[in-house]
Amino acid sequence: MPGSASPCVAFTQLWLTLLVVTPVNGQHETAPLSVVSLQPPWTTFFRGETVTLTCNGFGLPQKTKWYQKNKTLRQTQGVLVGKAPTLMVRESGEYWCQANSLPPSTPVHLVFYKEVSLVLRAPPPVFEGDSVVLRCDTKRSIAAETLTFYKNNRALELPHPSSELHIRHANLKDNGQYKCSRKSTWAWGSVISSNTVEVQVQELFPHPVLMARPSQPIDGSPVTLTCRTQLSAQRSDAQIQFCFFRNYQALGSGCNSSSEFHIPAIWTEDSMWYRCKAETKNSQVEKQSRAFKIPVQRALADFQTSIIPASKLMFEGQLLLLNCSIKGVPGPLTFSWYKRDVLNKETKIPKSSEAEFKISKVNISDAGEYYCEANNSRRSFVSRAIPITIKVPVSQPVLNLSTGKTQALEGDLMTLHCQSQRGSPYILYEFYYENVSLGNSSTLSGEGASFNFSMSTERSGNYYCTADNGLGAQRSEAIWISVFDMTKNRTVPVATGITVGLLIMAVGVFLFYCWFSRKSGGKPTSDDSRSPSYSEPQEPTYYNVPACIELQPVYSNDPKENVIYTEVRGTQPRRKHAVQESESPRSRCQMAEKN
The missing domain is CATH 2.60.40.10 (Immunoglobulins)
Incomplete structure (x- = not known):
């Protein structure tokens, strides 16, 4: 069946391009420039057969050049609407084209065999995952049972006799040299062999490489993973999808056409092994990248x-x-x-x-x-x-005494306490006696400060304190403190006691004299039995006879001393008529008793 193409053949065109590779979304995609396609899609023919070459570019070329062995075969200016420029070829050789001003396409090698009866048809270059068909053709029909296919000179066993050898999902293990043969019908035992075709399965795309951007992210920052690979120039129209993994756990919802995966925030505990996988949509070809560990740096907050x-x-x-x-x-x-x-x-x-x-x-x-x-x-x-x-400025401080009394004795221990209710620390408290500083104390707390000292008679006077935190000193009200020295003041009560004692002795002697005179029969100063009408002069009447002095003791005790002070006061009654005063002095004289 010369010149015919099987509908089972997967390829209808051969894309041979000169590439310009540009990264798009992490995947290196090819931009086809000039493209040569074959019809029928074979590279081997019988002599006399014809193959049509078509030159394609972006859109319909307005200017096309065809080349063979560095010579120009044809140049056209303009084309018919809806038609691409073509070239009919019947000779073996390398052919390529140039559409518009683009670089020339990759050459395609065509072989036309003469004087052979058996030709093994081979497709254009084979890529991973392709379904490949090798056809054994003769100029006249022959029985399929008489055909045998070989790989590297070893006969292949087919499921059933056929003139086609199918390689499904081609991979590297399918590389080798293929040919076919048939048994001769006129010479018993003789075999006719075809040409040899080398099948070299090409890589559709290399193993992807996983990259992270940024490569050393900071704790909590976003990261973009990119699975980079590159489609073959002759299969730039192939569709592949990408999957991403962290420690063999799939990230996201699965595989998709984007070669990038965005992680909103990556943390130090996410410093694990990452990898990606690129595969065709029919999953015939899939390749994984090497594991890649992302070093996540601790964030340094500024x-x-x-x-x-x-x-x-x-x-x-x-x-x-x-x-x-x-x-x-x-x-x-x-x-x-x-x-x-x-x-x-x-x-x-x-x-x-x-x-x-x-x-x-x-x-x-x-x-x-x-x-x-x-x-x-x-x-x-x-x-x-x-x-x-x-x-906060200090408030006016308050000065307090430890005893609560403003009187003290020589040698007593006195504590002054000064405190301001308001004011920011530190507060310096200073104590004064009559404008003379006694000492100071600084405090952080709001409980104030205290000052201790021993009292002396020389320190009777005004005492006050001041509080200052650097925003202005405040002064307390002054307190007068009296100090007594009992060792110097005891001479006064002793002298008083002696004087009172002598006075009591004098009064006692006088009373004893009055009593003794009356007892011994002496006449009284007045005789009550005499008639007041008796005119004879008698003893004279005295108006200035001293009356009995009434003594009234007064006591004064100091609770701090063991001495009792006694003061005796004398009172004299009013003068009366001599007749009225003729009463006995003893009836109105009383001895003062000491309690």
Whole structure:
């Protein structure tokens, strides 16, 4: 069946191109320039047969040149609408074409055999996965039972007698030299052999190479995997798809036509082995890349913090504005603010999920160290702490005494305590006696400061204290403290006691004299039995007779001393008429008793 083509033949055209390779979506795709196709699709013929060559480019060429052995065969200017330029060939040789101004196509080698009765038809170059048909033809029909196919001079066993040898899904193991033979009908035992055809299965595409962009991603950053391969120039129209794997686990939903796979965020724990696979859509050809480990680097957060006002020393009532930004860490990010107080206690500030933190009016409780935390759902990054100092002027301090009394004795231990209710630390407390400094003490807490000293009589006077935290000193109210020395003051009560004792002795002697005179029969100063009308002069009447002195003791005790002081006061009654005063002195004189 010379000049005929089997409908089982998979190829209808031979694409022979000169390539320009450009990467598209990670796959190196070919851009066909000039293309030669054959009809019928064979490269071996009997002498006298004709094959039609067609030159194709992008669209219909307006200018075509045909070449054979470096000589121009034909040149056409313009073509008929809807028709491509063709060339009828009947001679063996290498042919190629040039469409428009594109580079020439790849040559195609044609062989026309003469004076042979058996020809093994061979298709254009064979690629992986192709279904190949080798046909053993004669000029006249022969019985298929008489045909035998050989590979590398070894007879092949076919399922049933046929004039065609089918190779399904060709691969490298199908490479070799093929021929066919038939038994001679006129010479018993003789065999007629055909020409030898070398089948070289070409690679449809090489093993893919997996690449990551970036090659050393940062923890949490996106990564794009690219499965790179390159289709053969003569099969640039083939369709392949790609699959991606992590430690033999498929990524995504499976294979698709994209040679790229996007990982939104890759983490250090994802530093595993990755590979990809490229395959034809009918899965006849599939190839895997080598395993590739992606080194994921730990993210190094570059925090930028700003503060308004620029100074970290603030005064109560000012506006505080903190802002946190970060570089080198992929998002999306959420922010949290924390405060660390002087006791190193950390507290999360509520409602601080933004990069900006604001306090409209600061007070003393807002002092501390502030830092922000950025979180991208897998990692947390913490900034350096910003110390914020809030200055509050001290209030007027209050001075208190340990005993609560403003009187003390020589040698007593006195403790002065000074405290301001408000004021930012550190507060310096200083104690004064009559404008002379006694000492000072600095404290961080709000409990104030104390000063201890021994009292002496020389230190009776005004005491006060001051408090100062650098924003202006405040002075307390003064307290007067009296100091007594009992060893010097005891001479006064002793002298008083002696004087009172002598006075009591004098009064006692006088009373004893009055009593003794009356007892011995002496006449009284007045006689009540006499008649007041008796005119004879008698004893004179005295108006200035001293009356009995009424003594009233007064006691004065000091609870701190063991001495009892006694004071005796004398009172004299009013003068009366001498007659009325003639009463007995003894009736109105009483002895003062010492209790």
